[in-house]
Amino acid sequence: MMAKVICICNDLYTPALRPIRQIAKLKHICKKEGYKTNSIDRQPLLNILDE
Numbered sequence: 499m500m501a502k503v504i505c506i507c508n509d510l511y512t513p514a515l516r517p518i519r520q521i522a523k524l525k526h527i528c529k530k531e532g533y534k535t536n537s538i539d540r541q542p543l544l545n546i547l548d549e
Contacts, residue, residue, distance in 0.1 A: 520544055 507515060524543055528535045 517544075 505515075505518075510519075521540070521544065524540055525535075528540070
């Protein structure tokens with residue numbers, strides 16, 4: 499069972515949320531393009547974004 503996490507933040511662009519924004523953006527793009535991915539599949543792509 500996976501629990502959902504709801505976060506409320508006054509500053510959307512705070513540095514602490516950067517990794518979460520990247521994951522959310524990548525998940526959105528993969529879904530829109532029809533790719534089925536999991537967190538293991540996305541990790542190399544997230545590493546590229548960090549460079």
